[in-house]
Amino acid sequence: MILDKNKFQVIVVGGGLAGLISSICLQRSGVNTLLVEKKEYPFHRVCGEYISNEVKPFLEKMNLFPQHLKPSELNRFILSDIKGNIAEVDLPLGGFGISRFQLDDFLYQKALEAGVEVKTKSEVSDISFFEDEFNVSLKNGEQLNSEFVINAYGKRSKLDKAFDRDFIKKKSPFLGVKYHVKVDFPKDVIGLYNFQGGYCGVSHVEDDTVNICYLSRRENLKQYGYIAEMEKAILFQNPILKDIFENSDMLFERPEVINEISFEQKASVENHMLMAGDTAGLITPLCGNGMAMAIHSGFLASEAIIDFYKGKLKNRSEVEVQYSEIWLKHFSKRLWVGRKTQNLFGHQFRSGLSVGLVKIFPSLAKNLIKQTHGEVF
Template sequence: MDKNKIQVIVVGGGLAGLISSICLQKAGVNTLLFEKKEYPFHRVCGEYISKEVKPFLERMDLFPDHLKPSELTRFQLSDIKGSMAEVDLPLGGFGISRFQLDDFLYQKALNAGVKVKTKTEVSDIVFQDNEFKINLKTGETLTSEFVINAYGKRSKLDKTFDRPFIQKKSPFLGVKYHAKVNFPKDLIGLYNFKGGYCGVSHIEDDKVNICYLARRENLKEYRGIAEMEEAILHQNPLLKNIFESSEMLFDKPEVINEISFERKASVENHMLMAGDTAGLITPLCGNGMAMAIHSGYLASSSIIKLFEGELKNRNEVETEYQNIWQKNFSKRLWVGRKTQNLFGNQMRAGLSVKFLRNFPSIAKSLIQQTHGEVF
């Protein structure tokens, strides 16, 4: 094995990309990671992580204790009119900003020996003669034996690869704030409004994450996001109170358009897809960060097994990853897609609140189905 040769290139320096690159490098697999932005930076994200991944992070010395993530143990749901129900989270989770967590993992990747190129964009990836040619926007071309794509929800690369989901217009946009506001530190609130829902929970440093998913058609009716929030989100009195009593910490909100929950493949043209690149869970399930961490680990593990002789060839790596991805994530993505239909509509949201209130044990079981096993 040539230790100077790049064996794996990881495209995208979010949770899945950083975790996979750290695992690979620690196993002795020479890894290069590309991230088009420069750390630290914000991402539109609910910033809640299920505790299913905490033992893994602790085992790998990747849990950010020093940042003092919030402990989240309760879940509160409201319909559009503000009627509420509450249940304990079966496993619980912790809240931490992507601004802090991604930067922490980036430093861990550097310390592990991962080569990282920030402010560098990949324009195309071609598989030829049993290796990958990675073309950069600068005109440079590199080669590697494997590629893990972890570039997120939506990218120019999806169009380059002509992925099926990218052909469909998505009706959703995501908006995120950090705020100082009086909100219970152990609570995740999910509050419905017409055509969408908003998650509220604590992260580090006594800050609160306010992140919502809305239909783009809502925005078209108004001059901007603030006007839409006042006209649509404030119809829910709970959200109206939260927004009006918040000291917003951003100059302007973080926004992402064209959020797609369509099915995606976990392997395409021999490239392993991880995190949101392989499948985006609906935000109301609140588990995308845990899925990204877990899928990054699984993608790296499949490649490591080849280099350690447990798997024989590329085909076995791809098959192993596809199978283990399906086993761990396909059901919860399906449950998330089905559950999403209950939200953003007063009648369906009202029924959901009543169900949560009257059948808490069944509701907890449904929540558990959108979360994975501790690993």
């Protein structure tokens, strides 16, 4: 038993889906866990807010499915090229839509119920490993120690620079923008609409709210200076997007924006730290299941550590090997397919070709969707 109030068996850095799921699983298994999140719940994140049903049985079994929030049920996929031509297929597994504002807060409350110690409004400035123990430094000067660390701090962080990770050395050409709106849009559809240099996802979350989230090349914003001007000049070239935006009642004072989104390969273990969620690898948004991957990887990271404390794994090296191998098994192919598929989007000719192929060969589109989604677990 750890008696030092600043020492834990596991410290989880980042309170998104991967961090919350891993901390809940660990604490419920009797592993003393601290979760550190730099913001205060609830808050919005730039996210497509669609979750593949591959994780629904797991969430239901763990009593972590937010049925009371009445998430939308999504089972149709509509693809549009830049000119507004569309093709439609059924989603093989289907999914559900729920805002991160609601879902993350719900899981945060579940973490507290499980006994996870949570530090919100706390930012990790550095993590070092020495003599088989981690020292976690907070920005306020507080020093914490743990036997294991799970990093689940998201797509990009100052910590990536501190760890000298390879992907952070490369300039990323993408930015992400998100709105919540009220607009007339089919409740069972997730739509993916191309524009020059990017694509926009549209789907319902809870409370008849529609999430609009798009990925654009930064050069679009650089050319027009302001997001609103860029949208009118670039996104509105797609008549469907123009209609959606012009008929939307915007629920945010300003959009949520994130810069420097990188789809470069990342390592799932760095200096003995387990990386989960977007910290381990970011799937392209057009694949629509980054949230499911975060949930699954958070569980897998916790499972490896739990196996160690149960005596199934002998040492730290075995924990790292198990997690690395199972992470690659579940996610590496999906990320590769996502990166290759992204080349078909954000370009007039290629997006038109994609829509044409989906119309002629809907089974091909369904197979591609399956390639970027996992098995039910």
